Amino acid sequence: xxxxVNLCGIELRNPVVPASGTFGFGxxxxxxxxxxxxxxxxxxxxxxxxxxxxxCPRIAECPDGMINSxxxxxxxxxxxxxxxxxALRKIYGGVVIANVSGFSIExxxxxxxxxxxxxxxxxxxxxxxxxxxxxxxxxxxTDAATAxxxxxxxxxxxxKPVFIKLSPNVTDIAAIARACEEAGADGLTxxxxxxxxxxxxxxxxxxxxxxxxxxxxxxxxxxxxxMVNQVHNACSLPIMGCGGVSCASDVVEMMMAGATxxxxxxxxxxxxxxxxxxxxxxxxxxxxxxxxxxxEIIGIV
Amino acid sequence: xxxxxYTILENSRIASRIWRMTLSGDTEGILRGGQFxxxxxxxxxxxxxxxxxxWTKDTLSLIYKVVxxxxxxxxxxxxxxxxxxxxxxxxxFDTSLCRKKALVVCGGIGASPAFHLVKELIEEGKEVxxxxxxxxxxxxxxxxxxxxxxxxxxxxxxxxxxxIKGLVTDVIDTLDGGxxxxxxxxxxxxxxxxxxxxxxxxxxxxxxRMGCGCGICFGxxxxxxxxxxxxxxxxxxxKKEDVxx
Ligand SMILES: Cc1cc2nc3c(=O)[nH]c(=O)nc-3n(C[C@H](O)[C@H](O)[C@H](O)COP(=O)(O)OP(=O)(O)OC[C@H]3O[C@@H](n4cnc5c(N)ncnc54)[C@H](O)[C@@H]3O)c2cc1C
Ligand SMILES: Cc1cc2nc3c(=O)[nH]c(=O)nc-3n(C[C@H](O)[C@H](O)[C@H](O)COP(=O)(O)O)c2cc1C
Ligand code: FES
Numbered sequence: 001x002x003x004x005v006n007l008c009g010i011e012l013r014n015p016v017v018p019a020s021g022t023f024g025f026g027x028x029x030x031x032x033x034x035x036x037x038x039x040x041x042x043x044x045x046x047x048x049x050x051x052x053x054x055x056c057p058r059i060a061e062c063p064d065g066m067i068n069s070x071x072x073x074x075x076x077x078x079x080x081x082x083x084x085x086x087a088l089r090k091i092y093g094g095v096v097i098a099n100v101s102g103f104s105i106e107x108x109x110x111x112x113x114x115x116x117x118x119x120x121x122x123x124x125x126x127x128x129x130x131x132x133x134x135x136x137x138x139x140x141x142t143d144a145a146t147a148x149x150x151x152x153x154x155x156x157x158x159x160k161p162v163f164i165k166l167s168p169n170v171t172d173i174a175a176i177a178r179a180c181e182e183a184g185a186d187g188l189t190x191x192x193x194x195x196x197x198x199x200x201x202x203x204x205x206x207x208x209x210x211x212x213x214x215x216x217x218x219x220x221x222x223x224x225x226x227m228v229n230q231v232h233n234a235c236s237l238p239i240m241g242c243g244g245v246s247c248a249s250d251v252v253e254m255m256m257a258g259a260t261x262x263x264x265x266x267x268x269x270x271x272x273x274x275x276x277x278x279x280x281x282x283x284x285x286x287x288x289x290x291x292x293x294x295x296e297i298i299g300i301v
Numbered sequence: 302x303x304x305x306x307y308t309i310l311e312n313s314r315i316a317s318r319i320w321r322m323t324l325s326g327d328t329e330g331i332l333r334g335g336q337f338x339x340x341x342x343x344x345x346x347x348x349x350x351x352x353x354x355x356w357t358k359d360t361l362s363l364i365y366k367v368v369x370x371x372x373x374x375x376x377x378x379x380x381x382x383x384x385x386x387x388x389x390x391x392x393x394f395d396t397s398l399c400r401k402k403a404l405v406v407c408g409g410i411g412a413s414p415a416f417h418l419v420k421e422l423i424e425e426g427k428e429v430x431x432x433x434x435x436x437x438x439x440x441x442x443x444x445x446x447x448x449x450x451x452x453x454x455x456x457x458x459x460x461x462x463x464x465i466k467g468l469v470t471d472v473i474d475t476l477d478g479g480x481x482x483x484x485x486x487x488x489x490x491x492x493x494x495x496x497x498x499x500x501x502x503x504x505x506x507x508x509x510r511m512g513c514g515c516g517i518c519f520g521x522x523x524x525x526x527x528x529x530x531x532x533x534x535x536x537x538x539x540k541k542e543d544v545x546x
Contacts, residue, residue: 021519024517028517029517032302032304032515053519056509056510056521057510058520059347059520061346066346070518070520073519073529266512269512272304
């Protein structure tokens with residue numbers, strides 16, 4: 001049975017990857033189970049300088065999901081490259097995905113060139129869901145031209161494969177995907193969180209201090225599947241599918257929609273063992289579905 | 302952190318809207334009073350965090366107040382049913398910081414996280430005064446249990462229905478002193494007042510809405526004098542000097 005998949009020439013022992021922001025820098029989780037069972041790990045989003053992020057509360061419960069407004073808390077790219085990634089590399093032999101954010105094209109560029117220089121990074125994932133401070137606060141990823149501009153800028157400075165992580169808060173995700181492909185992206189990750197809100201009816205206030213936050217978890221799976229499928233049909237880049245995945249059958253579904261690898265986000269918060277459980281479950285499900293090689297189902301629908 | 306299934310031995314109401322649940326299962330991951338567990342609740346996406354009141358080699362107990370969706374569901378759980386927990390979360394209180402005589406100040410449900418702390422302090426031969434504050438007599442919990450441990454127990458209620466009428470800080474005014482360290486757990490305003498009143502060092506147990514409860518999501522980060530800290534992983538117990546109110 002074959003469970004390994006290949007992203008731009010980089011082999012993952014299986015398609016299961018914890019999504020950025022839901023697995024820290026991999027170190028805490030390494031005390032929960034042997035993280036070497038994971039195909040890859042997408043690290044917490046990093047910016048050029050350290051960020052506290054938003055004030056608490058940052059978390060809101062939702063039916064079958066949650067809202068987070070962590071706001072990219074991170075220690076800055078220098079600490080990531082000099083401390084966090086080398087510490088992870090000591091204990092983890094799989095694929096390390098550095099997730100990069102920015103509030104200007106220049107910040108994306110500087111951040112990507114810093115992570116690109118790290119010998120321990122295999123793939124760079126560029127989160128374009130952040131607001132563009134020079135573009136009236138609109139997220140880079142909500143406009144095809146700006147998404148392409150970020151892609152070109154980061155590709156110029158990166159020596160590693162670059163995956164652009166798309167925002168679902170758009171009308172036509174296929175158009176954005178095509179723009180990134182034309183601008184030179186090596187792959188795409190989708191979806192990021194869906195903008196959402198909860199209100200505390202007793203306090204008459206939004207639950208999260210930042211008012212709005214990113215909605216994700218089991219409830220978003222159908223939206224993620226639809227978008228992965230649309231993007232798969234619109235361009236030929238490899239896709240890391242993400243959004244609402246909680247078990248091995250969701251992984252299979254995501255791959256049938258067109259993903260080569262599959263990221264698991266909020267489910268890690270409900271169950272810190274989720275990715276390990278999915279990795280263990282996957283071969284059993286493949287056997288049941290008569291799948292000899294997991295690659296045969298990619299984009300089959 | 303450990304994950305496991307636990308069996309409910311007892312789940313009953315002990316005061317107004319307050320329940321105690323005793324569970325059997327692996328407690329090896331629980332090391333200190335003030336640590337917490339994260340309870341999976343069928344019908345809720347996220348787990349719910351609760352301090353461990355007390356534990357033995359194979360049982361643990363929680364005391365929880367019914368305040369919303371999750372705790373409402375929990376209050377209906379029957380003896381014998383199974384619950385999934387993450388245990389051994391957070392740092393817990395540090396008894397070694399108290400040399401001889403400790404003052405432990407709790408507000409409402411905050412009496413629960415401090416229970417095992419007081420047990421540890423007394424086992425270590427330290428003298429302990431526990432000040433418990435409640436709105437009224439119907440919320441009184443753990444009063445007899447604290448007395449049985451051998452602690453001096455003083456109570457304040459807002460309406461004067463038990464103990465003195467007033468706040469925990471009013472009780473503190475009546476104490477003899479000689480304390481070298483304090484511990485506090487309860488509503489934030491109460492803990493802030495306690496920290497401002499007492500000039501000795503102390504530890505404070507903070508609360509925040511949580512995602513993972515185990516340090517991987519940065520959902521619970523607070524500002525401290527020592528930089529950003531995750532309440533679930535670096536805390537929930539912090540030094541008085543580090544807390545930014
Ligand atoms: C470290 C820690 C220890 C705690 N120990 C105890 C304890 O021993 N006994 C006890 O009764 N309560 C304790 N709490 C508070 C308890 O977690 C909440 O009362 C409970 O989560 C409410 O859940 P709900 O679904 O009933 O409320 P809802 O309001 O429906 O919950 C909605 C969401 O908000 C969160 N939430 C609501 N209130 C709080 C709160 N005060 N703190 C943190 N998250 C909250 C819930 O976890 C859930 O994610 C503790 C909290 C923390 C962080
Ligand atoms: C607490 C939390 C923090 C996140 N932080 C980041 C981040 O730093 N960078 C990023 O690209 N995506 C981040 N995400 C988005 C996830 O990586 C993922 O794209 C999204 O949550 C959808 O997947 P899910 O439904 O499995 O959670 C975060 C999500 C959560 C829940
Ligand atoms: S709740 Fe996830 S880091 Fe604290």
